[in-house]
Amino acid sequence: MSIKTKLSMVLSISVLFILLLNIALNYYTTQENLQQDSETKMVMAAKQIAITVQQTRFSSGYVDDIFGDMLKVAAISAAKSLDPDINNITNQQLEELSKEIGVNHISLLVRRDDDIVVARSSASEEIGLPTKNWGYWHTAFLELFQYGKVVSVTEGQRGDHFWSGPFEFSTSSPEFIDKWGYYYDGNRNYIIDPFIRNSNIKDFVKIISPDTVVEETLRSNPRILEVTGINPETFGNEYMGEDGTDVVHHKLRNRPITFGTYDYGILDQDAAAVKRAVSTLDNVVFVSNIHNKKVLKSFIPILSEGKPTSVISVVMDYEAISSVMREQMISLVAISLVLLEIVIFGSYIVAGYFTRPIQAILGTVNDVSDGHFDRRLEVSSRDELGQLAGRINAMTRNLGNYTSQLKQMVEENQSVKEYLESVINQTADAIHTTDTHQRVISVNKAFEQLYGWKAHEVIGQKLAFVPPEKEELEKERIRSLLAGERLSPVETDRFRKDGSRIEVSITTSLVRDEDGKVTSMISVSRDVTERNRIEELLRRSEKLNTVGQLAAGVAHEIRNPLTTLRGFLQLQQQTRQVKPDHLDLMLSELDRINLIVSEFLILAKPQAIHFQERDVRIIMGDVISFLDSQAHLHGIEFQLNFALESTYVHCEENQLKQVFINLLKNAIEAMPEGGNVWIELTRPTGDVVRIDIRDEGEGIPKDLMPHLGEPFITSKETGTGLGLMVSQRIIQGHRGTMEIESEEGIGTKVSIVLPVVQKNTSDTSEK
Numbered sequence: 001m002s003i004k005t006k007l008s009m010v011l012s013i014s015v016l017f018i019l020l021l022n023i024a025l026n027y028y029t030t031q032e033n034l035q036q037d038s039e040t041k042m043v044m045a046a047k048q049i050a051i052t053v054q055q056t057r058f059s060s061g062y063v064d065d066i067f068g069d070m071l072k073v074a075a076i077s078a079a080k081s082l083d084p085d086i087n088n089i090t091n092q093q094l095e096e097l098s099k100e101i102g103v104n105h106i107s108l109l110v111r112r113d114d115d116i117v118v119a120r121s122s123a124s125e126e127i128g129l130p131t132k133n134w135g136y137w138h139t140a141f142l143e144l145f146q147y148g149k150v151v152s153v154t155e156g157q158r159g160d161h162f163w164s165g166p167f168e169f170s171t172s173s174p175e176f177i178d179k180w181g182y183y184y185d186g187n188r189n190y191i192i193d194p195f196i197r198n199s200n201i202k203d204f205v206k207i208i209s210p211d212t213v214v215e216e217t218l219r220s221n222p223r224i225l226e227v228t229g230i231n232p233e234t235f236g237n238e239y240m241g242e243d244g245t246d247v248v249h250h251k252l253r254n255r256p257i258t259f260g261t262y263d264y265g266i267l268d269q270d271a272a273a274v275k276r277a278v279s280t281l282d283n284v285v286f287v288s289n290i291h292n293k294k295v296l297k298s299f300i301p302i303l304s305e306g307k308p309t310s311v312i313s314v315v316m317d318y319e320a321i322s323s324v325m326r327e328q329m330i331s332l333v334a335i336s337l338v339l340l341e342i343v344i345f346g347s348y349i350v351a352g353y354f355t356r357p358i359q360a361i362l363g364t365v366n367d368v369s370d371g372h373f374d375r376r377l378e379v380s381s382r383d384e385l386g387q388l389a390g391r392i393n394a395m396t397r398n399l400g401n402y403t404s405q406l407k408q409m410v411e412e413n414q415s416v417k418e419y420l421e422s423v424i425n426q427t428a429d430a431i432h433t434t435d436t437h438q439r440v441i442s443v444n445k446a447f448e449q450l451y452g453w454k455a456h457e458v459i460g461q462k463l464a465f466v467p468p469e470k471e472e473l474e475k476e477r478i479r480s481l482l483a484g485e486r487l488s489p490v491e492t493d494r495f496r497k498d499g500s501r502i503e504v505s506i507t508t509s510l511v512r513d514e515d516g517k518v519t520s521m522i523s524v525s526r527d528v529t530e531r532n533r534i535e536e537l538l539r540r541s542e543k544l545n546t547v548g549q550l551a552a553g554v555a556h557e558i559r560n561p562l563t564t565l566r567g568f569l570q571l572q573q574q575t576r577q578v579k580p581d582h583l584d585l586m587l588s589e590l591d592r593i594n595l596i597v598s599e600f601l602i603l604a605k606p607q608a609i610h611f612q613e614r615d616v617r618i619i620m621g622d623v624i625s626f627l628d629s630q631a632h633l634h635g636i637e638f639q640l641n642f643a644l645e646s647t648y649v650h651c652e653e654n655q656l657k658q659v660f661i662n663l664l665k666n667a668i669e670a671m672p673e674g675g676n677v678w679i680e681l682t683r684p685t686g687d688v689v690r691i692d693i694r695d696e697g698e699g700i701p702k703d704l705m706p707h708l709g710e711p712f713i714t715s716k717e718t719g720t721g722l723g724l725m726v727s728q729r730i731i732q733g734h735r736g737t738m739e740i741e742s743e744e745g746i747g748t749k750v751s752i753v754l755p756v757v758q759k760n761t762s763d764t765s766e767k
Contacts, residue, residue, distance in 0.1 A: 011347035012340065019336040023329070030328055034321045038296055039285050042224070042314040045217050046300040049227060049312055052210040064179070067196060068157035068164035071181025074101045074194040075162065084188035086110055086119055095122035098194065107193040109141060109182070116141045119190065125172040137165055144184040144191055161185050168251055170197070214260050225295065226315040228265075229258035232278045232301075232308060236271025264290045264297070264315040273299045278308045287318060294318040364392060430504075430525040433511070438462050438478075441520055450504075450527060452497030465495040481508060482518065491528060503529045560629060561589035613648045613757050616656070616689055617681060623660040624679070627668070635674025636667075642681045647689045648757040655730045662723040663693050663750050670697025670748065683756070691752040699744040708740055 078097055083089055086108055098106045107121035115132040131138045136153045140163045143151040150158050157164040164181040180195040214227045231249075234240070235256040239248040244262030249255060266288065273284045277299040284299040296316045301308040424431055430447035434440055440458045448454055451465060466474050470492055481487055489507045496502055504525045511520040568582045624638055631638060649656075667677045675696040682690050700708070708724060731738045735755055742748040 012344045015343040015347075016340055019340060023332045023336060026332055027325065027329060030325060034324055038223075038316055038321060039283070039298055041221070042285075042296075042298045042316055043283060043300055045221065045224060045227065046298070046302075046312040046314055049210050049214060049217065049229075050300075050302040050310075064164075064166055065157055067179045068181065071103070071164050071179065071194050071196070072157075072159060072162045072183065074103050075181050075183030075192045077101045078106055078192050078194060079183060079185060079188075082188075082192070086188075086190040089120055091120055091122060091124070091127070094120055098122045101194070103194040104178075104197040105195055107195070109191040109193055110189060111145060116145070116191075118193075123172070129172060134171075140165070141182065141191060144182060166253065168253065173197075210259055223316050223320045224314060225317050226261055226264045226313075228260040228262050228313040228315075230274055230299075230311040230313055231256050231258050232274055232311050235274050235311075236267060240267070242267050258310060260313075264295060266290065270297075270299070270313070273297070274311050274313075277301045277311055281308060290315075294322070296321070364396075428526075430527075431522065432458075432463075432525075433520050433522045434463075435520050436482075436518060447525070450496075450502070450525060451494070467493050467495065467501070477508065478521075481510060481521070491532075494525070502527060503532055558593050561593045564589045611650050611652055614651055614653050614656075616647050616649050616651075616691065616754065617642050619651075619653055619656050620660055620679065620681065620691065623657050623664065627661065627664050631664075631668055631677070634668055634671070636671060637676050639676050639678045641679070643683050643689075645683070647681065647683065649689060649734070649754045650757055651734055651754070652730075656734070659727040659730050659752070660691075660693075662727050666723070667693060667695035667697065667748070670695050670699075686758075687755060688753050689756050691754070692749060693752075694747060694749040696747045699746055699748055700740075700742040701744060705740070705742065 078101055081097055081100075082093075089108065094106045094108070098104065105121060105123040105126070107118045107123070107126050109116050109131070110119040115130050116138065117131065118126045118129045121127050131141060136155055140151045140153045140156075143153070144161070144163060150160060151163045153163065156166050162181065162183050164179070167177055167179050170176045170178045176197050178195050178197050180193055183192045183194075184190075210229070217227060218224055228244075231254065234246065234249040234254050237246070237249065237256070240246045240256050242265070244257040244265065246256050269288065273286070277284045278301055281301055281303065283301075286297060288295055288297055296318050298314050298316075300312050300314070302310045302312060424444045427444065428446055430444065430450040432440055432443040432447050439460055439462055443453075443455050443458060453463075473492075477487060477490065487508060489505050491503065491505045493501045494504050494506075505528045506523055506525050508521055508523045510518050511522055513519050565586055568586050572578055572582065620642075624640070628638065664677065664679075671677075677696075678692070678694045680690075680692040680694075682692075684690050728738055731752060731754075737753045739751045740748065741751075
């Protein structure tokens with residue numbers, strides 16, 4: 001696709017986006033305006049109906065007052081004709097009296113315990129009616145009986161000894177609307193109740209209801225589907241049905257639906273809207289779907305003296321708004337399509353003008369991409385395209401220079417690569433690389449010679465040269481390596497191609513890319529079979545050397561007592577006399593020989609480890625007695641500083657003796673010219689004992705200090721280094737520590753810390 005076409009498409013798409021945005025904004029703006037206009041009309045209709053309601057209320061109040069006065073006159077006339085005692089009055093008498101004074105019926109109410117009931121009446125269905133649950137009606141009756149003056153109930157009409165309830169459905173005959181009056185002058189035991197039934201009040205419901213105005217409103221505005229008068233106090237209560245009927249609240253004054261119909265209602269939704277309109281004193285408008293019809297519903301609160309007395313619901317057909325919206329959308333889309341065609345045509349012409357220089361630049365860039373770095377663009381303007389042409393010319397020159405340099409670098413890299421490959425192939429160590437899935441990537445010639453596989457046999461394959469018993473260890477090494485740990489060389493066994501085993505030292509490391517991601521692993525193998533054989537021979541030689549030293553020590557230690565024995569025996573042979581003193585000395589020397597041999601047997605013969613509680617002072621004393629003669633031969637004196645109290649440790653006595661003998665012998669051998677060895681035994685805390693052995697020898701070189709305790713690491717010409725290693729392991733087995741401090745030309749200090757056994761004084765004395 002050419003730049004010209006792309007530019008034309010970009011301009012067209014941009015204009016299309018703007019047109020679509022304009023259509024959307026017009027759609028939502030028009031919809032909002034139409035909805036507000038509809039809401040205004042609904043509010044106006046509701047206010048007109050509200051005015052009608054106020055007028056009908058005034059009219060009904062006027063009629064109410066007229067009939068109230070009529071009933072008061074009738075009640076006073078009836079009082080003049082009736083006996084003060086109700087027991088002297090009959091229902092027949094009341095029926096005749098009602099016709100005489102011009103009312104439908106007369107009832108007489110009396111007190112009965114906690115209620116007021118109808119005791120006599122010209123209407124038989126009224127007799128026996130209780131009034132306890134009649135609300136303010138019952139309150140008015142009680143006040144008439146109690147005070148006989150004006151009652152406090154504000155509903156209806158009040159006067160001296162008289163109260164008249166408002167027009168209401170009859171309790172005994174709910175199909176009628178009645179008007180009652182109640183009179184009590186205090187001179188009788190009953191209340192006189194004359195009432196007029198709606199047979200004489202034609203169409204009273206029409207008088208107090210705005211239904212006529214509602215019907216006229218619906219007729220003049222077909223868009224309005226329904227108008228409903230709502231009593232906010234009872235609307236949505238638990239007794240109200242979905243159709244607006246209420247079996248409990250069915251009187252004129254407490255019906256949920258006061259006028260109109262309730263065919264477009266959703267009870268829960270409408271109850272929430274009514275509650276909101278009453279609480280906010282503002283109109284509530286929303287869109288809903290009822291009977292598969294989209295409607296706009298509004299709930300307008302009607303205020304009287306600043307308080308909401310009722311709510312008028314107006315339901316309007318949303319189709320009127322939708323039809324206007326459809327017509328406007330059609331016109332907007334038609335206009336937008338015409339504009340889009342004009343823009344597409346114009347943008348194609350404009351794009352051709354702007355893309356001609358770009359096409360020239362593109363041709364030059366294509367030549368440069370083919371390697372023709374001598375091409376140059378003609379710069380004929382100073383705008384962005386002219387600047388771009390100038391920068392392309394500069395880029396072409398630089399690319400020519402960089403290309404020459406890159407060719408030179410590639411040649412150098414090739415030579416370095418060949419050199420490195422030669423070095424890798426010529427090295428004596430076997431090298432092979434694998435990917436992250438352990439598949440071989442490359443091997444060198446030393447690998448082929450060491451393991452027997454040729455490169456083409458293993459590249460792309462997983463090497464099966466790890467012995468089965470070491471596979472888990474190898475997997476653990478690889479996991480640790482991938483986790484970022486640095487692994488030291490490991491000596492292990494590997495299989496050759498022919499199935500034989502070879503001892504190798506393997507070093508494995510990771511190869512990462514520029515982002516630090518692991519791409520491969522490189523392993524270097526070295527044959528250590530010959531080295532291990534030589535080291536084994538060296539260890540055997542060291543052991544023989546140690547045995548020789550041990551034999552020399554035994555010979556030296558035993559020679560002195562033997563010399564003494566020979567001298568005494570020669571003396572007895574010459575004198576032919578046996579002196580008891582000489583015998584005691586000879587036996588003592590024999591005991592000394594036996595002790596020396598026993599101690600060396602303990603060192604030479606492996607003993608079963610059996611930990612016991614022993615006083616470390618006594619163990620050290622035995623070792624000093626054993627080495628004392630050897631120390632004197634070398635001009636060395638033992639300087640002792642022991643703690644006074646007993647110091648028991650949980651130990652294997654022979655092993656501790658071996659440690660002390662090794663350390664003291666090292667101290668003796670470090671001072672060929674003689675000197676002092678300080679042996680100090682202290683209790684720095686109550687939980688441990690500290691044994692310090694310090695000599696005045698030549699000291700240990702600094703380069704050997706980090707390697708002390710390793711086999712064959714020693715500063716002595718004939719030493720093996722095994723004695724110090726064994727000593728460290730013994731001290732560790734006794735849950736102790738051993739530290740070595742040394743300075744060349746001054747001497748060496750070895751400190752051993754062991755945990756002590758807490759013992760009671762009585763236990764110590766018994767031992």
